[in-house]
Amino acid sequence: MIDSEFTVINLVNSVIDGKTSVKSLTDCLIARVGVVNQGIHAFTEVRKEYILDQAKSLDQNKQDGCYLGKLYGVPIAVSDNISTSDFFTEQGSKIYKGQQLSKDATVVLRLRNEGAVIFGKTNLTEFSDSEPTITLNPHNQNRSPGGSASGAAASVAAGLVPLSVASQNDGSIITSASYCGVYGFKPTNGLVPRTGLMTKSTTFDSIGFFSRSIEDIGYVMEVVSGDDGLDSDSSGFACGKKFFQILSHDPPFDPKFLYAKTPSITKLDKSIQKTMKTLCKKMSAHLTEIDLPKLVLTSENIFKIIYDVELSSNLSNEYENHKSLLSPGIKRKIRNGKKITGYDYLKALGNREKISLAFNDFFEHFDAIITPSTPSVAPLLNQKITTDRCLSTMWSLSGFPMINLPMFNLDNSMPFGIQLVGRPNDDARLLRTARWLVNNFGQTQRNTL
Amino acid sequence: MIDSEFTVINLVNSVIDGKTSVKSLTDCLIARVGVVNQGIHAFTEVRKEYILDQAKSLDQNKQDGCYLGKLYGVPIAVSDNISTSDFFTEQGSKIYKGQQLSKDATVVLRLRNEGAVIFGKTNLTEFSDSEPTITLNPHNQNRSPGGSASGAAASVAAGLVPLSVASQNDGSIITSASYCGVYGFKPTNGLVPRTGLMTKSTTFDSIGFFSRSIEDIGYVMEVVSGDDGLDSDSSGFACGKKFFQILSHDPPFDPKFLYAKTPSITKLDKSIQKTMKTLCKKMSAHLTEIDLPKLVLTSENIFKIIYDVELSSNLSNEYENHKSLLSPGIKRKIRNGKKITGYDYLKALGNREKISLAFNDFFEHFDAIITPSTPSVAPLLNQKITTDRCLSTMWSLSGFPMINLPMFNLDNSMPFGIQLVGRPNDDARLLRTARWLVNNFGQTQRNTL
Numbered sequence: 023m024i025d026s027e028f029t030v031i032n033l034v035n036s037v038i039d040g041k042t043s044v045k046s047l048t049d050c051l052i053a054r055v056g057v058v059n060q061g062i063h064a065f066t067e068v069r070k071e072y073i074l075d076q077a078k079s080l081d082q083n084k085q086d087g088c089y090l091g092k093l094y095g096v097p098i099a100v101s102d103n104i105s106t107s108d109f110f111t112e113q114g115s116k117i118y119k120g121q122q123l124s125k126d127a128t129v130v131l132r133l134r135n136e137g138a139v140i141f142g143k144t145n146l147t148e149f150s151d152s153e154p155t156i157t158l159n160p161h162n163q164n165r166s167p168g169g170s171a172s173g174a175a176a177s178v179a180a181g182l183v184p185l186s187v188a189s190q191n192d193g194s195i196i197t198s199a200s201y202c203g204v205y206g207f208k209p210t211n212g213l214v215p216r217t218g219l220m221t222k223s224t225t226f227d228s229i230g231f232f233s234r235s236i237e238d239i240g241y242v243m244e245v246v247s248g249d250d251g252l253d254s255d256s257s258g259f260a261c262g263k264k265f266f267q268i269l270s271h272d273p274p275f276d277p278k279f280l281y282a283k284t285p286s287i288t289k290l291d292k293s294i295q296k297t298m299k300t301l302c303k304k305m306s307a308h309l310t311e312i313d314l315p316k317l318v319l320t321s322e323n324i325f326k327i328i329y330d331v332e333l334s335s336n337l338s339n340e341y342e343n344h345k346s347l348l349s350p351g352i353k354r355k356i357r358n359g360k361k362i363t364g365y366d367y368l369k370a371l372g373n374r375e376k377i378s379l380a381f382n383d384f385f386e387h388f389d390a391i392i393t394p395s396t397p398s399v400a401p402l403l404n405q406k407i408t409t410d411r412c413l414s415t416m417w418s419l420s421g422f423p424m425i426n427l428p429m430f431n432l433d434n435s436m437p438f439g440i441q442l443v444g445r446p447n448d449d450a451r452l453l454r455t456a457r458w459l460v461n462n463f464g465q466t467q468r469n470t471l
Numbered sequence: 472m473i474d475s476e477f478t479v480i481n482l483v484n485s486v487i488d489g490k491t492s493v494k495s496l497t498d499c500l501i502a503r504v505g506v507v508n509q510g511i512h513a514f515t516e517v518r519k520e521y522i523l524d525q526a527k528s529l530d531q532n533k534q535d536g537c538y539l540g541k542l543y544g545v546p547i548a549v550s551d552n553i554s555t556s557d558f559f560t561e562q563g564s565k566i567y568k569g570q571q572l573s574k575d576a577t578v579v580l581r582l583r584n585e586g587a588v589i590f591g592k593t594n595l596t597e598f599s600d601s602e603p604t605i606t607l608n609p610h611n612q613n614r615s616p617g618g619s620a621s622g623a624a625a626s627v628a629a630g631l632v633p634l635s636v637a638s639q640n641d642g643s644i645i646t647s648a649s650y651c652g653v654y655g656f657k658p659t660n661g662l663v664p665r666t667g668l669m670t671k672s673t674t675f676d677s678i679g680f681f682s683r684s685i686e687d688i689g690y691v692m693e694v695v696s697g698d699d700g701l702d703s704d705s706s707g708f709a710c711g712k713k714f715f716q717i718l719s720h721d722p723p724f725d726p727k728f729l730y731a732k733t734p735s736i737t738k739l740d741k742s743i744q745k746t747m748k749t750l751c752k753k754m755s756a757h758l759t760e761i762d763l764p765k766l767v768l769t770s771e772n773i774f775k776i777i778y779d780v781e782l783s784s785n786l787s788n789e790y791e792n793h794k795s796l797l798s799p800g801i802k803r804k805i806r807n808g809k810k811i812t813g814y815d816y817l818k819a820l821g822n823r824e825k826i827s828l829a830f831n832d833f834f835e836h837f838d839a840i841i842t843p844s845t846p847s848v849a850p851l852l853n854q855k856i857t858t859d860r861c862l863s864t865m866w867s868l869s870g871f872p873m874i875n876l877p878m879f880n881l882d883n884s885m886p887f888g889i890q891l892v893g894r895p896n897d898d899a900r901l902l903r904t905a906r907w908l909v910n911n912f913g914q915t916q917r918n919t920l
Contacts, residue, residue, distance in 0.1 A: 334813075365784055
């Protein structure tokens, strides 16, 4: 079961068809996690009893002839800044050690309602910021798995679960997926309600997924997306949109891609430069290269202003009352955030709007923007860098949907991914475009760990 | 025609029934405005040709058997910070002297589409802030008409138009209506789209009305309210809600009122104290007195932080490039706004949310909060105070619907009004409650100027 066929859709079919019971599948995975997690520390802890309770209850549902749900029996991991009613929610912070919340986040509740087994919480950087975690890259334990959602990416890459839920502010999902060789999808901001995600940045907080197939993402998006009546940013987004159905068909016309020569493109490692050159050549009939508008050059600065102000506001209680339990890095950002004027903050929000509008125009003629996801493969641990987000910040800034496609393994056997960015609230089209790209130009290395 | 029967609904009926043509009505009003406006300066200018063009075209529509519209032939004034495609839009600022915009604001367009005659633009304070205008109070030309929407209030009080459109940030509509002895209604923020209203404060900007009857407000709200697909704050508000129908019926049960002992209640003039005491006694079966939550005491400060930051951001171009054309008062607020940190700004927004939630609970058991609209009648011009907003700031802060009822004339023959505050997005109920109050406890002095 733990191979390239280890996907959400395959598992649902196996369990519904009776090839295995939920309990047998779960027992098998608990045993595997017990061994593998000691090496890579993807999960914060393995609470067998919580997992098996869910499995037994689902098997009982089948015996009782109950509705089984679209995710019946599927084990799913949840990043530890997303609230769950059973496992602890510690947010990667010493301050919240042993914090037991009473409610599931909307995304968790929706997964459970469709029969998913919440398998545990995964390690993330302190308050999903930049402080490295104890999680190691499953492909090479001397390298970073990326972050903030380090454990969520590693758990899927290591074949412990077929899908995990995580959050992204600044390229976290895209870069970790690139480093770990899995799909990583960050939907249009607001499309998946954030109720129950710990608030860090009201503007950027968003929920996404790591998976082992594009189809799985579409399949799960049908369950979790749309207005929950609680997160006002999800207001107006329809529920139950047919992502899976849309992405499963070929596009009506061959998609057109925009190769964005962002300033950071000069930072690419040689091997990645070479790979991109070959890919662009092969795709030339579908590709247009462009330079980006000038304002975009200031994206990182705009992002930082908004992020630091909102971080300082949302972590003010932690900063005032538990300062000694915060890392020096996050304290520096909070101090910086508290100094920025409201005038500069609103100006940055205004510029974000301008950049989003400028990008939006691109999608009148193109299906997706294409760039590498990261300038290098996963950094070595001794470099003490969790993630290099230089290729994803400008898209995170705009709130557009983004996906990492694990299309390449470089010479040192480390994965490296391609990033596609789509039109806001046209997420199904982005997934369909991504599937087309992988089918036509990918030698996707499905992770067979 | 220029008497207590001078209402929107009466005028529509007269013109549709053929008792007068739109042109005759308009000619008569132009003549009246020509005389009266020289005394009180409600309108910025009287552009006969623009007015008559509309009137002739409406008469032609009737001859041609076209749809006549719910506001057929009704003259309506528009505050000069709301965009119109014919008259100038000068925002009460020297910087925008002679500014000709090309589009009608959503509210203006919706009025025109139903056959209203846009009669002209009314004077307002510089950028609808606090600098006094040249407009005088129609009841006593030695007194202020209030502001920011000075001309809009005066034009209705003087019987020049039966209804005017204006904006409110901090009690502008409520207090001017109280000083001028007319109804003033500020709907739930966002219910009337702000597209075409000059942006000053993204949080507080909202559109409302002055009128000579409550019925007129409900009638016009049916035309102008609801999502326009352009102002995201109007998103989700239904169009065409039956305000008029709802307010025209008696409430199912006698309404219950909460008399809020706000800190500013101590500032009331003796004559107003006496009036309120008598009213409260009469209404005692329907009234509960309460002290407000402590956080409310900081309302004015919270309002000021949010307002000054947003003012400095929205007027940054004017401040940078036309500083010499700004008044010292507004420059001081902009300078102050630029110094406030984003941290304090977000904290103020958070406290605003808390206060709104606390107030919201009141409406589970009460239909409206009742207070005086102003602590005194209209101030004398030599006091150089446009408006005293101390009784309305805390409700403006929350974005709740508010109405001034011109229920009293004090000894010096100056009007003074009662303020009702209602539950957000329950505006029709507030209007119905207001009508009940006036019918049962009012000696409403309809302005017969």
